[in-house]
Amino acid sequence: MxxxxxxxxxxxxxxxxxxxxxxxxxxxxxxxxxxxxxxxxxxxxxxxxxxxxxxxxxxxxxxxxxxxxxxxxxxxxxxxxxxxxxxxxxxxxxxxxxxxxxxxxxxxxxxxxxxxxxxxxxxxxxxxxxxxxxxxxxxxxxxxxxxxxxxxxxxxxxxxxxxxxxxxxxxxxxxxxxxxxxxxAAADDFFVELLGRGAHGARPHESADPVVGAAALVTALQTIVSRRVNPAIPAVVTVATLQAGTAPNVIAERATMSGTLRAVDPATRTLLASEVRRIADGIAAAHGLTANVRIDLGPPxxxxxxxxxxxxxxxxxxxxxxxxxxxxxxxxxxxxxxxxxxxxxxxxxxxxxxxxxxxxxxxxxxxxxxxxxxxxxxxxxxxxxxxxxxxxxxxxxxxx
Structure with missing residues (x-):
């Protein structure tokens, strides 16, 4: 056996x-x-x-x-x-x-x-x-x-x-x-809620579209590792979930995303979390949205x-x-x-x-x-x- x-x-x-x-x-x-x-x-x-x-x-x-x-x-x-x-x-x-x-x-x-x-x-x-x-x-x-x-x-x-x-x-x-x-690595989770203003899909000018803001945020978060972390230090930022909307002709009022932050040293771990908050707030402001960010610390x-x-x-x-x-x-x-x-x-x-x-x-x-x-x-x-x-x-x- x-x-x-x-x-x-x-x-x-x-x-x-x-x-x-x-x-x-x-x-x-x-x-x-x-x-x-x-x-x-x-x-x-x-x-x-x-x-x-x-x-x-x-x-x-x-x-x-x-x-x-x-x-x-x-x-x-x-x-x-x-x-x-x-x-x-x-x-x-x-x-x-x-x-x-x-x-x-x-x-x-x-x-x-x-x-x-x-x-x-x-x-x-x-x-x-x-x-x-x-x-x-x-x-x-x-x-x-x-x-x-x-x-x-x-x-x-x-x-x-x-x-x-x-x-x-x-x-x-x-x-x-x-x-x-x-x-x-340290394994922390992040959660972002983008709140905007819904509208008819035919009248986007009446909205503050959190889906567009979420798309911009997914892209912007990739710059944390490529532009904010020392290239000699390993780090990972992964957006793993993204949800918004209920119908193809309705601009949603809310979009949410979540993901994981990975680092092998305390300074980089702190940097990743602070950059997620900073970028989420900035993207939200640029699109007329409100960002709520939560970081759940996992194992060091x-x-x-x-x-x-x-x-x-x-x-x-x-x-x-x-x-x-x-x-x-x-x-x-x-x-x-x-x-x-x-x-x-x-x-x-x-x-x-x-x-x-x-x-x-x-x-x-x-x-x-x-x-x-x-x-x-x-x-x-x-x-x-x-x-x-x-x-x-x-x-x-x-x-x-």
Whole structure:
């Protein structure tokens, strides 16, 4: 049933490997949306219970946090995180364990993330870290709200370092990105309402047309990245929705649009938001309209610090060899709410190869997305070993 990478075979005997694969397939077959992961949380609790953790707690509604005992009760506590929610997408993979919930699927690999966190718990129970390790199974990553809810619960108040990872089909199974520096972007949303004056379609001079203003605004917003952001700094402004009007012969009174702002540094993040407001107000004034702008802040950027990244890299190299460590090779403008943890706790976020031999680099958040099963074992082993390396370093007096 399982396909364990050769270098990790000793860590995953058949019974353990098959159990993790069965868990992954069960979660994939029964996906649940953000903060609705009730069945998922129950399945994960049942998978963890045989390990006899020091505690298993429900937090943030549908989150699960299990404490795996370390060798020294007084040693610093570290954490590993797996996210558990799915997306509102209709699955088209054709898998025998495809989603049974129409319009909901694990199109971002969180079924693997949840399962490899359980796998890491098994490995840590068998060979403990210096201190306790919290295995965090987090809801609602896709809405960017789950990590903040876990933090607000207080469950991680004593954690000194945290590690997480994401499957990535741009990389083959067995390859791991464990590097310092930017790994994901801030992901903020903007909403613009343009209010004008409606009229008959035959008499446009009697209107203040928000559709014309909206068209001008869509174009003008593209100048933020091309003319206001330093070309050496990555940034994205995307208009994703645009609505106005009810009939072809009626000039609407209102137009709305929304989109996303992506940046990898705080100054650029602030600039993008202020420019959306400035340009929207200016375009509205030029067309005799009123602009109402709202910016909803999402996760901040992920910037891996040097020491935690070195711990994770050491862990991955010890398991897979130096050749397995690969550079990200791009600037990733995707958002990831693991960044909220890293605002308070030193840590490292990794990318774990999930492309099977001969497979295509299928993008996430698509109906065809599927992470290769063998990535499950790589993620579990690397996260468990990262926790051990970090725990030993912190217990020895190192600073993250």
């Amino acid at each position: 399982s396909d364990v990478p050769e270098k990790l075979a000793a860590l995953f005997p058949p019974d353990r490997a098959d159990a993790l694969v069965a868990l992954r397939r069960d979660l994939h077959r029964h996906p649940e949306l953000s903060f609705a992961e009730t069945r998922t949380a129950g399945a994960l609790e049942r998978a963890l219970a045989p390990l006899r953790p020091a505690s298993i707690d429900r937090v943030a509604g549908t989150g699960v946090v299990a404490r795996i005992r370390g060798r020294d009760p007084g040693a610093p506590v570290v954490a590993v995180r797996g996210d558990i929610d799915a997306l509102p997408i209709h699955e088209a993979t054709g898998l025998e364990y495809a989603s049974v919930h129409d319009g909901v699927m694990h199109a971002c690999g969180h079924d693997v993330h949840a399962s490899w966190a359980v796998g890491a718990a098994h490995l840590l129970a068998e060979r403990p870290a210096a201190g306790d390790v919290l295995v965090v199974l987090q809801p609602a990553e896709e809405t960017g709200t789950g990590a903040a809810a876990i933090l607000a619960s207080g469950a991680l108040d004593d954690v000194r370092a945290i590690f997480g990872a994401h499957v990535d089909r741009r990389f083959a199974v067995g390859e791991v990105v464990a590097q310092a520096g930017p790994l994901a 950027p992920i910037v891996n610090p040097e020491r935690p990244a070195a711990w994770a890299r050491t862990a991955a190299e010890s398991l897979l060899g130096a050749d397995a460590i690969v550079p990200l090779g791009i600037t990733n403008m995707g958002g990831e709410d693991f960044a909220y943890y890293m605002e308070r706790i030193p840590g490292c976020f990794l990318r774990v190869g999930a492309r099977e031999p001969g497979g295509a680099p299928t993008p996430a958040h698509t109906p065809q997305y599927h992470a290769a099963e063998a990535s499950l074992f790589v993620g579990a082993a690397v996260l468990a070993e990262s926790a051990r390396v970090a725990s030993a370093a912190l217990a020895g007096g190192e600073r993250a």
